[in-house]
Amino acid sequence: MQAEPQNNAVMAKTLRYNNLSVSLHWLMALVVFGLFALGFWMVDLTYYSSWYKTAPYWHKSVGILLAALLLLRLFWRFKAGKPAALPHQNRRLQQMAALVHLLLYLLLLAIVLTGYLISTADGRGIEVFSWFEVPGMGELFAEQADIAGALHKWFAYVLMALVVLHAAGALKHHFVDKDTTLKRMWWHKN
Numbered sequence: 001m002q003a004e005p006q007n008n009a010v011m012a013k014t015l016r017y018n019n020l021s022v023s024l025h026w027l028m029a030l031v032v033f034g035l036f037a038l039g040f041w042m043v044d045l046t047y048y049s050s051w052y053k054t055a056p057y058w059h060k061s062v063g064i065l066l067a068a069l070l071l072l073r074l075f076w077r078f079k080a081g082k083p084a085a086l087p088h089q090n091r092r093l094q095q096m097a098a099l100v101h102l103l104l105y106l107l108l109l110a111i112v113l114t115g116y117l118i119s120t121a122d123g124r125g126i127e128v129f130s131w132f133e134v135p136g137m138g139e140l141f142a143e144q145a146d147i148a149g150a151l152h153k154w155f156a157y158v159l160m161a162l163v164v165l166h167a168a169g170a171l172k173h174h175f176v177d178k179d180t181t182l183k184r185m186w187w188h189k190n
Helices: 003-014 018-043 053-082 091-118 144-177
Strands: 126-129 132-134
Touching: 018 053, 018 144, 053 091, 053 126, 091 126, 091 144
Parallel strands: none
Antiparallel strands: 126 132
């Protein structure tokens, strides 16, 4: 009879994300929202604005750090895995959630890549907060900055739409279904 509580404890732990996964999730969410807001605002800056050079510098620097966080998150996701699905969730819902998560990761990768292509089309690297520089490879194809810029913008809009869908799903689980889906992505004591 004593084995049962241990099994329940193990099962409860496997139904939650670990604290590193939770921290990466929420940190990346904040960074993505911040970068989207900054990018949305800075495209209307004129040459005479005092933020004309500062805003892109911050956007690029934080974007490179987001790329590093994304790589860390993907590595950790494969190493630590993800918790088991909740017992009451149907297969179709699980497949939809997996597809949305895959699209979120792919869009983040595409946004980082297109941002790099925009920023390095002239051959210059990206200076990250005066800490280090990511080298540029120059123009790899004709009109690289313009094409990558258009893709970067539209990928960002699609990402935000998916983030809204993702958040709406989590809130539906929490308030309508009253299950632990949202609580699984919150910090807990080990």
